[in-house]
Amino acid sequence: MPVQGIRTVTAARNGVGAFILQCKRLDFHYCDWAGSSRGMVAYLKHHLPAFAKANPQIEIRVSPRPHKHPVIKGHYINGREKAVCVRNLEPEQIVQKTNLLKQASGEKLKRTKKPVTSLNESVRGIWSPYHGGLKSV
Amino acid sequence: MKRLQLQRWSSSVLSAQARTGGRLQHRLYNGIRHQSTASPAAPTANDQLIEEEPLAPSIHPPNSRQSKYQLPSPPVEAARESAKLAALHARLYLPSRLPLETLARSLVDASADPNPKFNNESLATLGHDLLTHYTSEYLICTYPRLPLTVIFAAMYAYVGPKTLAAMAREWGVESAAAPGGEVDPGYLQFKRIPPGADLKPVTGTARPHEDQAHWRKSITSSVVYDNEFGDPVKGPKNPSEQSKQDAQNIKGVTAEQANATFVRAVMGAIYLHAGRPAAKRFFEQHFLSRHLNISDLFNFSQPARDLSRLCARENFEQPVARIISETGRKSRHPVFVVGIYSGQDKLGEGAGASLLEARSRAAVAALKGWYLYSPLNVRVPSSMEEEGAAPWKPVHVDLGEVIV
Amino acid sequence: MANCLTAPRRPLLALPFLLPSPYECVALGLRRNQSSYRRTKQRLRVKPDASFGSSLSHPQEDHIIYNPPSSAPSVYHTPAKFLPSDDIRRNLRAASVNGNNAESLPPAVRATTEKKYHLNPSDIREIRRLRATDPMTWSRLKLAKRFDCSPTFIALVCEASPQKKEIQKRVLEAVQSRWGSKRRMAREDRQLRKEAWGRDQ
Numbered sequence: 001m002p003v004q005g006i007r008t009v010t011a012a013r014n015g016v017g018a019f020i021l022q023c024k025r026l027d028f029h030y031c032d033w034a035g036s037s038r039g040m041v042a043y044l045k046h047h048l049p050a051f052a053k054a055n056p057q058i059e060i061r062v063s064p065r066p067h068k069h070p071v072i073k074g075h076y077i078n079g080r081e082k083a084v085c086v087r088n089l090e091p092e093q094i095v096q097k098t099n100l101l102k103q104a105s106g107e108k109l110k111r112t113k114k115p116v117t118s119l120n121e122s123v124r125g126i127w128s129p130y131h132g133g134l135k136s137v
Numbered sequence: 138m139k140r141l142q143l144q145r146w147s148s149s150v151l152s153a154q155a156r157t158g159g160r161l162q163h164r165l166y167n168g169i170r171h172q173s174t175a176s177p178a179a180p181t182a183n184d185q186l187i188e189e190e191p192l193a194p195s196i197h198p199p200n201s202r203q204s205k206y207q208l209p210s211p212p213v214e215a216a217r218e219s220a221k222l223a224a225l226h227a228r229l230y231l232p233s234r235l236p237l238e239t240l241a242r243s244l245v246d247a248s249a250d251p252n253p254k255f256n257n258e259s260l261a262t263l264g265h266d267l268l269t270h271y272t273s274e275y276l277i278c279t280y281p282r283l284p285l286t287v288i289f290a291a292m293y294a295y296v297g298p299k300t301l302a303a304m305a306r307e308w309g310v311e312s313a314a315a316p317g318g319e320v321d322p323g324y325l326q327f328k329r330i331p332p333g334a335d336l337k338p339v340t341g342t343a344r345p346h347e348d349q350a351h352w353r354k355s356i357t358s359s360v361v362y363d364n365e366f367g368d369p370v371k372g373p374k375n376p377s378e379q380s381k382q383d384a385q386n387i388k389g390v391t392a393e394q395a396n397a398t399f400v401r402a403v404m405g406a407i408y409l410h411a412g413r414p415a416a417k418r419f420f421e422q423h424f425l426s427r428h429l430n431i432s433d434l435f436n437f438s439q440p441a442r443d444l445s446r447l448c449a450r451e452n453f454e455q456p457v458a459r460i461i462s463e464t465g466r467k468s469r470h471p472v473f474v475v476g477i478y479s480g481q482d483k484l485g486e487g488a489g490a491s492l493l494e495a496r497s498r499a500a501v502a503a504l505k506g507w508y509l510y511s512p513l514n515v516r517v518p519s520s521m522e523e524e525g526a527a528p529w530k531p532v533h534v535d536l537g538e539v540i541v
Numbered sequence: 542m543a544n545c546l547t548a549p550r551r552p553l554l555a556l557p558f559l560l561p562s563p564y565e566c567v568a569l570g571l572r573r574n575q576s577s578y579r580r581t582k583q584r585l586r587v588k589p590d591a592s593f594g595s596s597l598s599h600p601q602e603d604h605i606i607y608n609p610p611s612s613a614p615s616v617y618h619t620p621a622k623f624l625p626s627d628d629i630r631r632n633l634r635a636a637s638v639n640g641n642n643a644e645s646l647p648p649a650v651r652a653t654t655e656k657k658y659h660l661n662p663s664d665i666r667e668i669r670r671l672r673a674t675d676p677m678t679w680s681r682l683k684l685a686k687r688f689d690c691s692p693t694f695i696a697l698v699c700e701a702s703p704q705k706k707e708i709q710k711r712v713l714e715a716v717q718s719r720w721g722s723k724r725r726m727a728r729e730d731r732q733l734r735k736e737a738w739g740r741d742q
Contacts, residue, residue: 004286010300010429012428016426057224059223458651486614501739
């Protein structure tokens with residue numbers, strides 16, 4: 001048997017070819033009675049239909065949660081979820097929070113040290129002391 | 138490469154009146170590869186199958202709250218009401234010509250609903266053939282010298298069940314705890330294999346003397362008897378064994394199998410509803426765009442011997458290992474850089490802690506250099522199906538891998 | 542190198558822990574930018590090299606600088622000898638400068654021996670007879686020395702008798718039974734490392 005094949009799995013590169021939005025579900029919780037939900041109720045009435053129309057790839061659930069502060073919860077493809085409390089916020093501020101949840105990847109926030117990461121190998125290869133302009137002693 | 142009869146299949150999958158429905162697909166799916174374009178299923182055998190097929194569960198009862206619980210899978214009308222399903226449709230940027238009902242059907246596995254008119258088996262058959270067709274033509278045209286074992290491994294990496302299951306996860310598809318008519322159609326529905334059940338190796342293949350486990354299986358024979366990934370596959374079976382197959386389906390499938398079948402079914406559904414260009418585009422965007430380093434798929438056992446045979450076959454000068462550079466030979470950790478030369482030309486080079494290791498690595502590099510040759514401006518045969526395609530120029534066909 | 546040269550020139554004020562006032566910190570920020578700019582410019586000043594191309598003779602002409610990477614060559618870069626005859630890259634590489642000649646080739650790892658093909662069928666019959674009659678005396682190495690060929694050739698021609706193989710197996714087992722855990726593990730690791738060469742790991 002001269003050469004054998006090694007079985008592996010291809011690695012996903014989201015955005016190369018197809019892009020899959022990582023936020024798959026947004027839950028909107030509000031309270032009809034409490035004052036802290038006033039902005040949230042206004043948002044649900046006036047802004048949410050347009051948001052849902054613009055982002056059909058996100059499943060949206062709206063449910064009351066009496067006697068609690070309003071919360072927006074984002075569920076992500078990697079299985080994590082991210083919740084933002086929007087008590088006493090104006091509808092415009094809630095628009096920003098919703099966009100934040102929509103654009104998040106679901107990963108834990110971490111500091112990016114390198115601006116670019118890539119699976120492709122570098123064009124010039126990994127530097128080696130035994131190649132290039134060797135000087136003979 | 139397999140000859141595809143897409144028009145004929147698509148008609149049988151699309152029309153609700155196609156009586157042979159799942160059975161024909163089943164035979165094609167499980168059958169060995171056929172060299173001729175003739176229909177693999179004999180007409181008489183098909184007629185018998187139709188007679189034996191039970192007609193009772195062909196129509197689902199009307200939608201009502203009580204009857205939903207009796208159905209094995211969600212009713213067709215529920216697809217329009219599922220937010221999950223619509224979100225999945227939009228997330229994958231599926232063409233609008235692909236209706237939600239078909240997407241819902243592609244989420245129902247054969248283990249959840251054995252009725253071939255409501256499960257995704259036929260769609261998955263078509264999708265699997267399209268995927269393997271597009272992948273194999275891409276691999277063979279781009280790397281014409283790849284050995285067959287590596288082609289099998291690359292096919293497995295691109296469209297193998299493990300990759301497809303990972304893709305379904307990355308698409309955000311969730312699976313239902315148990316299938317049923319009341320379940321949201323946006324969930325993947327399949328009957329799970331009970332925990333602790335042992336997965337038996339495939340038996341009943343078309344390979345002669347398959348019970349002789351210690352016999353050598355040549356790679357060439359796996360082209361004939363095995364599937365696209367070099368795995369054993371069930372041979373064509375007679376109708377009496379069909380019931381056994383159904384019983385096995387009722388037993389359940391693994392989550393990986395069900396997810397892979399779903400991804401294949403989506404591919405088949407796009408082909409049927411949106412046409413060939415859309416299917417090709419979907420393949421390129423979702424499957425071909427994934428990252429695979431083909432040079433990592435090689436595993437040589439005797440690279441120096443293979444390289445020597447290769448040079449003899451191609452009438453090159455015999456390969457000679459030469460020391461390009463080295464650090465202190467008597468030190469504790471020396472490094473040797475050895476190049477393999479054939480005449481004046483360097484074929485490959487490698488570095489190692491001993492002369493033997495460096496030579497072996499250099500031979501591996503030289504063999505990879507040979508096998509990973511890729512012509513310029515590669516075109517695949519299916520690009521001729523586009524409108525206004527340039528005249529076809531034959532692709533590079535290689536002599537084949539090194540045989541020792 | 543550049544850092545070593547610039548470090549002594551940096552004023553003492555640039556040490557931040559000696560400077561508590563915010564005014565100086567602003568000055569420090571500016572200073573930092575300047576130095577990194579200077580560093581960048583210094584890096585871009587590459588000395589012309591022979592490998593860059595024929596720019597020395599025509600310095601005013603536009604040309605492409607060819608600066609080969611100091612790294613091991615990629616396996617995706619097919620050697621010119623492996624390109625098929627109809628590939629356009631073959632001619633392109635032949636046209637490029639290639640200063641290789643026989644004298645500049647590095648030394649071989651081991652001397653190549655010319656094959657002699659001097660044994661005839663009667664010799665081979667003799668080899669087989671000796672190996673069959675007295676396998677303990679006539680080992681592969683001894684036969685190779687006597688017939689002036691390689692031990693590999695002896696292995697190609699004939700095979701040891703089953704009794705001899707059994708004896709050899711028992712000898713090996715006796716030797717291995719005296720190995721401790723360290724030696725056994727080291728041997729196994731060596732074998733695993735050898736297998737990893739073929740996977741290029």
